[in-house]
Amino acid sequence: MNQRARIAMSDDDVAAFLEASRKLQLATINPDGTPHLVTMFYGLDAGRIAFWTYAKAQKARNLARDPRVSCLVETGDDYGELRGVLLYGKAEQVTDRDRIMAIGLTVARRMTPGVPDELLLPYVEQTGRKRIAYVVERTKVVSWDHRRLS
Template identity: 30%
Template sequence: MAELNEQIRDWVVAPNFWHLATVNQDGSPQVSPMWIDVEGGFIVFNTAIGRVKEENLRRDPRVSLSCLDTVDPYDRVVIHGRAVEFVEGDEADRCMDRLAKKYVGTDRFEWRIPGERRVKVLVEPTRVRHVVGVEPFRRGRLG
């Protein structure tokens, strides 16, 4: 598991919007803006059961998350990882309420759809990068 250093953890703990990329069944990317947080060394987010991202992650756990500074879009964080746990029921509902408190200041997630079931997803980070400016080329990639 890649470590979330203090600087990266600060990005995750702040109410920043992150883009979550998963892999569709046909291999194409699927991207969703997400609320996220951290639990221990894991990234956590929440979605409804039956959403494309949830189905994609149960089939292929690879995930990429990215966030950029809204003041300086050349300052950004990218986290690669894999979904390692899916938690349903009361714990998932409490997680969604915590995220709502963090992002919109309400005690409960107020946009639930009747009959919707939530799932908390824990992601194990495998690679974490903080990039400011133009990312350098990887060795051996220049013509």
């Protein structure tokens, strides 16, 4: 077995890793073809990456033109501790207002672990007026867990 195969995570490991993490690096494509890279808190929608953003944000404008994304979730400081998941896919815009708010609440919960929903809801309702949401349909998943090398 080659080293790449040794460090790849199983589908269950990928799902658990995404569930346990809170932030990702989101790459969209600028009008000139360069990558636009930002850190985002995210939630999960039936196991899929879900996020929201202001409708006028650069990433939203990029996604309206080209829905292709890369999402990187990683952890670890030393080489032997590195773990990560890189998802390639298409960001599908959510148009249902209730679903946008549900995604916003999921994201807010991950941003502020342990804060009760009744305290998060006013924030979600206020900021949600100007936000749109997306769910990422995966086309490819690459993963690594360097702890498997030892």
